[in-house]
Amino acid sequence: MTHTPNNSHPLPIELKEKMALSGKRVAQIEIKPKGDVFHKLWKANPHHIPNLSPTLVQNCQLHEGEIGTVGCVLYWNYFYEGKDCVAKTRILAIDDEKTLTTYQVVEGDFLKLYKNIYMYCHVDTTGPNHVVTWTFEYEKLSPDVPDPDALLDFYKRLTKDIETKHL
Numbered sequence: 001m002t003h004t005p006n007n008s009h010p011l012p013i014e015l016k017e018k019m020a021l022s023g024k025r026v027a028q029i030e031i032k033p034k035g036d037v038f039h040k041l042w043k044a045n046p047h048h049i050p051n052l053s054p055t056l057v058q059n060c061q062l063h064e065g066e067i068g069t070v071g072c073v074l075y076w077n078y079f080y081e082g083k084d085c086v087a088k089t090r091i092l093a094i095d096d097e098k099t100l101t102t103y104q105v106v107e108g109d110f111l112k113l114y115k116n117i118y119m120y121c122h123v124d125t126t127g128p129n130h131v132v133t134w135t136f137e138y139e140k141l142s143p144d145v146p147d148p149d150a151l152l153d154f155y156k157r158l159t160k161d162i163e164t165k166h167l
Helices: 013-021 035-044 046-052 149-166
Strands: 022-031 057-064 073-080 083-095 100-108 114-124 130-140
Touching: 013 022, 022 149, 035 046, 035 100, 035 114, 035 130, 035 149, 046 057, 046 149, 073 149, 130 149
Parallel strands: none
Antiparallel strands: 022 130, 057 073, 073 083, 083 100, 100 114, 114 130
């Protein structure tokens, strides 16, 4: 007699709810072959971003630590979905070899909807064109909260603004 595993065991309710609230979104944007400059901007000179995309980002100030180092906290003013918004982000990791910077949103408007948001900015500098990959990992406060697709669109537009004016 052959036994076929029964995969219909229900998941515990708590696990189902957590899975429904957690998610990941990824966007890739092709840019001119100056990805190393893009990485350095986000890592060491984010205070220049408002000059490159003033309609989206109005201000970026150092709040804590030293710019370009792990642990530094940045305070952002930005225009999102028709509203003036604020955020504080902490740099959690910088990998210059992989051109990858990891951020956590630690305060601000997005935390009214999300328990946490982690953002990863990776720049692939191989090949004739470079690719910026924005990855957002998040946990919503409730199932009614939308996935942060609009936030991903915001970062796509911001990436293109920076490419137009800086790269």
